Amino acid sequence: MSLLELAHRCKAARPALSVPVNTDPLSSPSPLLLANPQSDSNATPNPFIGPSSSYMIPSTEQLKNFGERALKRIKLSDESQAKFRQYIETTNLEERYALQFIHTLQVEDLLNKDVEERAASWRPSKALAVHQLILVPLESSADWLQKTLREYIWTLLLFPNIRYYTGTVENTVISAARSNKVKGLPAANSNKCPELVKWLGREFSIFRSDLKTMVKTSMGSGSELRNIADLAEELLQHSPGVNHTLGLYYRLTFMRRHLHLHNHSIHNFWPKVDEDLEELHEAGPEDFLESMKLNLEEDIAIYEDPAKSTHRPCTDPFKDNCLKDLKTLSSLAPKIQRIAAKKRANKTKKRKHRGPEAEEEEEQQDDSPPADEDEGSVAPSDSTIVDG
Numbered sequence: 551m552s553l554l555e556l557a558h559r560c561k562a563a564r565p566a567l568s569v570p571v572n573t574d575p576l577s578s579p580s581p582l583l584l585a586n587p588q589s590d591s592n593a594t595p596n597p598f599i600g601p602s603s604s605y606m607i608p609s610t611e612q613l614k615n616f617g618e619r620a621l622k623r624i625k626l627s628d629e630s631q632a633k634f635r636q637y638i639e640t641t642n643l644e645e646r647y648a649l650q651f652i653h654t655l656q657v658e659d660l661l662n663k664d665v666e667e668r669a670a671s672w673r674p675s676k677a678l679a680v681h682q683l684i685l686v687p688l689e690s691s692a693d694w695l696q697k698t699l700r701e702y703i704w705t706l707l708l709f710p711n712i713r714y715y716t717g718t719v720e721n722t723v724i725s726a727a728r729s730n731k732v733k734g735l736p737a738a739n740s741n742k743c744p745e746l747v748k749w750l751g752r753e754f755s756i757f758r759s760d761l762k763t764m765v766k767t768s769m770g771s772g773s774e775l776r777n778i779a780d781l782a783e784e785l786l787q788h789s790p791g792v793n794h795t796l797g798l799y800y801r802l803t804f805m806r807r808h809l810h811l812h813n814h815s816i817h818n819f820w821p822k823v824d825e826d827l828e829e830l831h832e833a834g835p836e837d838f839l840e841s842m843k844l845n846l847e848e849d850i851a852i853y854e855d856p857a858k859s860t861h862r863p864c865t866d867p868f869k870d871n872c873l874k875d876l877k878t879l880s881s882l883a884p885k886i887q888r889i890a891a892k893k894r895a896n897k898t899k900k901r902k903h904r905g906p907e908a909e910e911e912e913e914q915q916d917d918s919p920p921a922d923e924d925e926g927s928v929a930p931s932d933s934t935i936v937d938g
Contacts, residue, residue, distance in 0.1 A: 613638040695734035699723060699750065702879055703757050705789045710797020710867060712883040713831065714824040715758060720750040722886050726879040758820055761785070765805045769853070778802055778849060779859035791872030793864040799856060800842035803849035810852075824888055 617638040621631060633653070640646050702723045706712060724746070727735055736742035764785060768775035775781040778799050785802075786792055805823065808814065814822050830838045850856070856863070868877060 610639060610641060692734065695732065698732050698875075699727065700753060700757075701789075702726060702875075703750070703753055705792060705876055706879055706883060707757060707761055708785055708789055708792060708798060709880055709883045710795045710801060711880060712801075713886045714827060714888050716754075716820050716824055717886050717888045719754055719886055720747050722882045723750055723879070726875070726882055729878050730875040732875075762805065762809075762819060765802060766809050769806060769809065777854040777856055777859045778806075778846075779856035779861040779863075783859075783861050789876075791869050791876055793867055793869055794861050795865075795867050796846075796863045797867070799863065800846060803846050804842065806849055806853075807845055828888060 614635075617634060621634065626634065637646065637649050640649060703719075706719065706723065707715065724735070728738075736746060764775070765781070767773055768778075768781045770776075775784055779794065781802055782794055782798050786794070804826075808819065808823055808826075812822065830841055833841075867880065
């Protein structure tokens with residue numbers, strides 16, 4: 551039976567009202583008056599609210615007796631006993647609701663006050679106080695520095711104006727961090743600088759590997775990121791303040807091209823990408839742009855048109871809320887330099903001489919050149935960066 555049919559049956563079974571219907575809304579009695587028998591003894595019962603509230607509450611004597619028996623089982627303070635007796639002597643339903651609500655608020659206030667008093671009076675133990683004063687500042691400072699530098703690395707890899715993906719990328723990040731006065735950086739002449747550059751080199755290898763993996767995953771037939779705009783949106787989730795741009799689409803489709811057409815080894819992928827980028831840069835801006843447009847058209851033919859995505863590229867690579875730090879980093883991205891081919895060849899020879907096991911161990915690090923091969927670099931360290 552439908553709800554409408556049920557309502558019709560209830561209406562048919564209801565006895566007809568002997569009181570004439572008042573069609574004047576201004577003179578109609580309030581629903582509250584209809585619900586309260588004390589307001590008008592001749593009022594018509596409201597069929598939607600059930601019996602009058604006075605019949606829902608037992609007599610005062612019954613409640614008193616029940617309350618006294620309950621007080622014998624449950625021990626309350628004198629003040630609470632008085633409040634309880636006041637409650638059971640209240641026969642009006644609305645007044646009872648008001649009493650319940652005000653006592654609920656009273657309990658909430660007491661709990662909040664207790665929490666505030668405990669927090670104000672808490673004192674750390676001697677051992678914990680020493681840890682807070684000595685260790686925590688150093689740990690939090692190092693963590694903050696690492697977090698900031700990792701954001702720089704990932705964002706730099708997604709900039710449409712990044713010149714190369716390997717080379718002097720570590721120095722670029724350090725230069726941007728110094729310009730932005732990032733706290734925790736070791737002094738330029740500090741002996742901790744080589745550790746920092748080494749750490750950055752490893753982080754770049756990890757992030758480049760993650761980027762390559764996501765681009766490769768997007769090429770699968772069942773991937774939700776086949777559309778280059780959707781892939782860009784996924785990558786930009788960790789770079790707040792950076793917009794979709796055609797330049798980013800060009801770079802991502804360029805990586806797809808290398809993965810699709812070339813069988814690069816693990817350690818040769820990014821150098822080969824940079825090698826082709828260098829050739830395009832040397833040809834001039836017009837040829838560079840024309841080549842990138844052609845590659846995007848080929849990518850659309852194989853995968854999907856970014857125009858079908860809900861995301862749209864912008865002319866400005868930065869959002870309005872973009873931090874000044876990222877704009878500084880962006881200004882340094884076109885200045886990244888490649889490492890000489892001879893030095894890369896020496897690296898490859900050493901790797902082959904060490905055998906395939908060593909090559910697998912260096913999979914994450916091979917994408918990033920050693921610090922001592924970077925021009926003007928301070929050599930990078932372990933995953934621990936100490937506040938200088």
